[in-house]
Amino acid sequence: MRSPLAPQWLTFPDNTPALNPKIFSSGVARDDDQVTIQGIPVTELVERFGSPLWVIDENDFRARARAYVDDFNTAFGSLCGGVDVYYASKALLTVQVASWIREEGLRIDTASGGEMALAMRAGIEPAHIGLHGNNKSDGELHTAITKRIGRIVVDSLAELHRVAHMAAKLETPANVMLRLTPGVDASTHHHIATAHEDQKFGLSITPAPDAQTSVAYQAAHIAAEASHINFVGLHSHIGSQIFDSQGFEAAATRMLEFIAVLADENIHIEELDIGGGYGIAYTEADDPAAPAVIANNLARHLSAETDRLNIPCPRISIEPGRSIAGPAGLTIYTVGTTKTVWVEHAGVHHPRRYVAVDGGMSDNPRPVLYDADYTAVLANRVSDAEPVLSRVVGKHCESGDIVVNTVYLPEDTDHGDLLVVPATGAYGHAMSSNYNMLTRPAIVAIKDGAAREIIRRETIDDLFAREVDL
Numbered sequence: 001m002r003s004p005l006a007p008q009w010l011t012f013p014d015n016t017p018a019l020n021p022k023i024f025s026s027g028v029a030r031d032d033d034q035v036t037i038q039g040i041p042v043t044e045l046v047e048r049f050g051s052p053l054w055v056i057d058e059n060d061f062r063a064r065a066r067a068y069v070d071d072f073n074t075a076f077g078s079l080c081g082g083v084d085v086y087y088a089s090k091a092l093l094t095v096q097v098a099s100w101i102r103e104e105g106l107r108i109d110t111a112s113g114g115e116m117a118l119a120m121r122a123g124i125e126p127a128h129i130g131l132h133g134n135n136k137s138d139g140e141l142h143t144a145i146t147k148r149i150g151r152i153v154v155d156s157l158a159e160l161h162r163v164a165h166m167a168a169k170l171e172t173p174a175n176v177m178l179r180l181t182p183g184v185d186a187s188t189h190h191h192i193a194t195a196h197e198d199q200k201f202g203l204s205i206t207p208a209p210d211a212q213t214s215v216a217y218q219a220a221h222i223a224a225e226a227s228h229i230n231f232v233g234l235h236s237h238i239g240s241q242i243f244d245s246q247g248f249e250a251a252a253t254r255m256l257e258f259i260a261v262l263a264d265e266n267i268h269i270e271e272l273d274i275g276g277g278y279g280i281a282y283t284e285a286d287d288p289a290a291p292a293v294i295a296n297n298l299a300r301h302l303s304a305e306t307d308r309l310n311i312p313c314p315r316i317s318i319e320p321g322r323s324i325a326g327p328a329g330l331t332i333y334t335v336g337t338t339k340t341v342w343v344e345h346a347g348v349h350h351p352r353r354y355v356a357v358d359g360g361m362s363d364n365p366r367p368v369l370y371d372a373d374y375t376a377v378l379a380n381r382v383s384d385a386e387p388v389l390s391r392v393v394g395k396h397c398e399s400g401d402i403v404v405n406t407v408y409l410p411e412d413t414d415h416g417d418l419l420v421v422p423a424t425g426a427y428g429h430a431m432s433s434n435y436n437m438l439t440r441p442a443i444v445a446i447k448d449g450a451a452r453e454i455i456r457r458e459t460i461d462d463l464f465a466r467e468v469d470l
């Protein structure tokens with residue numbers, strides 16, 4: 001029965017809900033009553049690799065990565081001198097994943113010495129690596145300059161001075177891109193919006209009340225004139241989980257207007273990075289535009305705006321992360337305990353079933369960080385029991401340890417059943433922890449119907465590995 005505790009968007013499902021292709025990776029299907037990934041049943045995966053388990057549909061991941069390169073280059077054609085795609089590696093990064101990115105023709109964004117080291121370990125050439133971050137250490141900058149990383153995305157005037165000084169001292173040119181805040185309010189959760197004024201990232205293009213020029217303007221002049229800076233271009237990233245092209249277009253306009261100002265002063269910007277943040281469907285409520293649609297809108301917009309401003313269109317780069325890794329991944333959990341609580345709504349008490357699984361906020365902190373919604377399906381069997389309003393929770397010592405906030409699951413879902421939570425490929429493993437001393441799951445990649453571990457499951461011994469005085 002439909003529950004008044006459920007949000008409006010949640011539809012009441014059939015007994016055996018179809019696997020929504022908008023949310024599940026292309027290799028996921030239901031065969032012989034079980035959910036399968038590229039033909040491999042979830043029960044077989046759990047027998048071989050344990051539970052909980054992160055699964056990456058490698059063919060799907062590669063296809064999404066390749067589609068960004070193809071769709072954007074097709075949409076832009078010869079316009080703006082083409083498009084480079086940088087995979088935002090913070091979404092999901094292992095040496096294997098980085099080599100898929102390299103093999104599919106993408107470049108890579110990193111935001112720490114660790115991510116940079118891993119990218120190089122995967123054989124990505126330094127010229128194809130970007131280094132982000134609002135607070136890079138001297139060590140990170142030193143590595144980026146001496147390894148000749150393709151772009152150090154400088155985030156503040158203070159950092160620009162440090163880079164100029166270090167590069168001069170090392171007598172090695174630093175490739176510098178400037179990250180600007182175009183002052184666009186992306187419509188997304190405030191913890192993942194990054195282009196309004198009152199947040200920590202970037203150089204503002206709006207002058208301070210007591211100043212004639214903006215810090216972005218000052219930085220552009222410093223970068224253009226410094227002896228050991230190779231000024232590569234400008235960058236903006238408006239946020240994450242953005243569903244259409246409007247925010248990107250507004251940001252691009254602000255950036256191009258700024259580029260036109262610089263052009264009048266004989267500073268020519270050759271590359272414009274418009275960031276990442278393309279949204280994905282976590283639940284049926286989400287309706288992100290396809291990358292090809294966004295690419296076409298952006299190409300049209302950039303072409304019109306550069307004509308209007310009478311400037312050449314700079315080479316474009318983009319930085320998708322979530323939209324490549326997210327939909328390609330899913331998590332398999334085993335159900336442990338269930339219980340029903342009664343919740344008052346408009347004076348009437350309604351049941352909500354709590355279904356506890358063997359992971360939680362240690363393998364996916366997004367619900368607790370951003371109130372993120374997910375969905376789940378019973379995966380090891382089908383059931384003709386009545387769907388009941390359920391909340392899938394983890395096993396951690398926090399009441400906010402929620403995996404799926406609202407979902408209808410069959411009433412007989414019980415101990416030993418397997419649940420699949422789709423769209424967990426991005427920011428799950430990447431943000432995972434050992435909270436409550438849980439050992440982190442393995443990551444299994446499935447390619448052409450064959451499954452292999454790319455990250456092994458953590459062991460109890462791993463938990464002791466950094467203890468000094470054992």
Ligand SMILES: *Cc1c(COP(=O)(O)O)cnc(C)c1O
Pocket residue numbers: 088090091109132237239240241275276277278319320321322323426
């Ligand atoms: C996080 C981030 C991205 C990627 O965001 P997604 O939502 O994963 O696409 C791209 N660029 C920068 C600078 C970022 O910080």
